[in-house]
Amino acid sequence: MQETMRQRIAEGKLFTDYCEGLPEDRRAAKRRMKWFNDLEPEDKDGRATLINAIFGRPTNAWIEPPFYFCYGRNITIGDGTYINVNCSFIDDGRITIGKRVMFGPSVNIATVSHPINPAMREYMFADPVTIGDDCWIGANVTICPGVTIGEGTTIGAGSVVTHDIPAHTVAVGVPCRVLREINETDMTEYRPGMTFADDELVQENKAV
Numbered sequence: 001m002q003e004t005m006r007q008r009i010a011e012g013k014l015f016t017d018y019c020e021g022l023p024e025d026r027r028a029a030k031r032r033m034k035w036f037n038d039l040e041p042e043d044k045d046g047r048a049t050l051i052n053a054i055f056g057r058p059t060n061a062w063i064e065p066p067f068y069f070c071y072g073r074n075i076t077i078g079d080g081t082y083i084n085v086n087c088s089f090i091d092d093g094r095i096t097i098g099k100r101v102m103f104g105p106s107v108n109i110a111t112v113s114h115p116i117n118p119a120m121r122e123y124m125f126a127d128p129v130t131i132g133d134d135c136w137i138g139a140n141v142t143i144c145p146g147v148t149i150g151e152g153t154t155i156g157a158g159s160v161v162t163h164d165i166p167a168h169t170v171a172v173g174v175p176c177r178v179l180r181e182i183n184e185t186d187m188t189e190y191r192p193g194m195t196f197a198d199d200e201l202v203q204e205n206k207a208v
């Protein structure tokens with residue numbers, strides 16, 4: 001075989017993951033994951049150092065432990081993103097997350113599939129997942145391989161996202177479908193009759 005396993009993963013071809021340093025990479029990632037998940041809540045410096053080490057680049061995101069991943073180095077997270085507790089990112093394929101994305105608790109992102117054919121189940125193939133800037137991913141969402149979610153979109157709690165979801169929409173359900181586009185009322189009200197403009201907290205923060 002001429003290609004390396006890492007090339008095959010990137011090209012969406014069948015792969016196995018017990019060769020070419022992949023097990024060693026996963027073991028090192030598990031070590032960083034354990035350190036991160038065992039950090040004392042007060043240890044802000046340790047948290048920042050480990051987040052950069054997990055993703056292999058400077059990353060300005062807030063991640064609540066426990067947080068689970070396979071490699072970490074295949075995940076890119078934009079500035080200001082927040083990841084709530086118990087999220088699990090299966091990153092054999094690439095996961096690209098934009099800026100200011102909010103994740104509710106227990107979100108699963110899976111980039112890996114196994115063949116439906118049971119005799120071939122030991123093999124895997126991967127498709128990247130991309131989440132645009134300013135998305136909100138509700139609690140207990142599962143995002144399947146190959147999905148792109150456009151910027152600004154909200155995915156409702158408990159959804160299973162099997163297809164791409166366009167930008168600036170609210171999408172919900174199993175399978176996840178667009179419920180509606182984000183509209184002018186969303187820009188001015190957070191619930192019927194309750195506006196941002198009239199809210200004391202928003203006013204106070206604006207004044208600062």
Ligand SMILES: CC(=O)SCCNC(=O)CCNC(=O)[C@H](O)C(C)(C)COP(=O)(O)OP(=O)(O)OC[C@H]1O[C@@H](n2cnc3c(N)ncnc32)[C@H](O)[C@@H]1OP(=O)(O)O
Pocket residue numbers: 082084102103104105137138139140154155156157158159170171172173179180
């Ligand atoms: C960092 C953190 O995020 S921590 C907080 C975590 N919080 C969450 O996960 C909450 C996520 N919020 C939701 O899922 C909300 O239901 C939202 C944002 C999708 C609601 O969006 P809205 O556009 O206001 O929808 P609305 O409440 O008007 O409901 C419209 C329809 O969609 C349905 N619906 C709303 N949410 C969902 C959902 N998650 N799954 C399936 N159907 C849903 C409603 O039941 C309703 O259908 P009906 O008219 O037949 O009853």
